[in-house]
Amino acid sequence: MRKNVSISTEELLFHLKKKGDFFSAEKLAQDLKINFKELKQAKKELEKWEYMIESDSKKGYKLAQIPDLLLPMEIKFDLKSKILGQEIHSYKALNSTNDLAFDLAEGEAPEGTLVVAEKQSKGKGRLGRSWFSSPKLGIWMSLILRPSILPSQAPGLSIAASLALVLTTKELTGLPAFIKWPNDVIVNNRKFCGILTELSAELDKINFVILGVGINVNHTERDFPKNLRNIATSLRIEKGEQVSRVDFLKRFLEKFEKIYLQYKKTGLLTFKDECLRHSYLLGKKIKIQVGSEILEGKAENLDDNGALILRTKEGLKTITAGDVSLL
Numbered sequence: 001m002r003k004n005v006s007i008s009t010e011e012l013l014f015h016l017k018k019k020g021d022f023f024s025a026e027k028l029a030q031d032l033k034i035n036f037k038e039l040k041q042a043k044k045e046l047e048k049w050e051y052m053i054e055s056d057s058k059k060g061y062k063l064a065q066i067p068d069l070l071l072p073m074e075i076k077f078d079l080k081s082k083i084l085g086q087e088i089h090s091y092k093a094l095n096s097t098n099d100l101a102f103d104l105a106e107g108e109a110p111e112g113t114l115v116v117a118e119k120q121s122k123g124k125g126r127l128g129r130s131w132f133s134s135p136k137l138g139i140w141m142s143l144i145l146r147p148s149i150l151p152s153q154a155p156g157l158s159i160a161a162s163l164a165l166v167l168t169t170k171e172l173t174g175l176p177a178f179i180k181w182p183n184d185v186i187v188n189n190r191k192f193c194g195i196l197t198e199l200s201a202e203l204d205k206i207n208f209v210i211l212g213v214g215i216n217v218n219h220t221e222r223d224f225p226k227n228l229r230n231i232a233t234s235l236r237i238e239k240g241e242q243v244s245r246v247d248f249l250k251r252f253l254e255k256f257e258k259i260y261l262q263y264k265k266t267g268l269l270t271f272k273d274e275c276l277r278h279s280y281l282l283g284k285k286i287k288i289q290v291g292s293e294i295l296e297g298k299a300e301n302l303d304d305n306g307a308l309i310l311r312t313k314e315g316l317k318t319i320t321a322g323d324v325s326l327l
């Protein structure tokens with residue numbers, strides 16, 4: 001799907017969207033400073049991207065339907081973030097958006113570069129698991145971040161992103177979502193979002209972070225394989241109606257950018273209370289597998305780097321990562 005779109009095509013789309021009605025071809029050509037032939041070409045190009053444009057010899061052109069695709073032109077339209085999503089790599093299919101983002105980050109890709117795919121054939125989950133990423137139903141995305149923080153502060157980025165996901169979910173669907181430390185977001189006791197953070201780092205310096213986020217948006221129960229049906233959900237299942245993936249992605253980028261910029265200055269400090277208010281685990285008895293060790297206790301707090309503070313029989317323990325289940 002990635003290919004540069006010419007300026008006049010993007011501008012034509014912008015004008016048609018702003019107008020929301022028929023726009024005379026003459027006025028369009030004048031505004032875009034192109035001739036009729038170029039205008040027709042731009043229209044054709046939009047149609048190639050599955051936009052539907054009505055044309056009327058007298059009234060001109062009208063945007064009749066926008067494709068349900070995560071196209072850069074759609075994501076960038078009226079996007080208020082200044083860093084995240086300014087450069088977008090959008091694909092119909094990829095093995096994993098994290099893998100491509102990693103390769104791009106090893107090159108010159110700037111901070112905030114976004115990689116999205118309509119489907120992933122080798123979507124990666126945490127701890128070597130796979131991530132179910134079927135076409136057009138979810139948002140499978142990775143962001144390249146280049147924060148000047150210590151590697152020990154990186155776990156907090158997943159929590160910061162989870163908070164942005166919770167707030168976006170509330171704003172767009174009204175659904176109460178919860179942060180399940182360290183990397184999941186939950187609605188109605190089921191997971192609809194997972195985060196996979198990958199680092200390129202030295203002992204005391206992060207080169208870059210790939211923040212991979214998978215969001216189940218428009219799946220029905222039957223879209224999930226049987227083994228996931230009891231544990232996974234989507235916004236559509238919970239809300240009872242479809243949710244625009246483009247709107248969700250844009251609002252998430254905007255919200256996460258604010259939280260991320262603050263995180264780079266003060267860690268989780270400013271948002272910790274908000275994270276705790278939306279925590280799925282706080283005050284609950286849990287079991288955490290950390291490597292081969294299993295710890296049990298009550299989830300008591302988060303530290304400023306996003307580590308979990310667990311009250312165990314032996315006292316408080318600070319845990320930076322692990323696989324959690326409720327007891």
Ligand code: BTN
Pocket residue numbers: 095096097098099120122123124125126127129131133139140141142183184193194195196212213214215
């Ligand atoms: C988990 O819950 O185990 C984390 C899942 C992360 C999935 C996303 S989808 C986009 C990005 N690319 C990947 O290959 N994985 C992450």
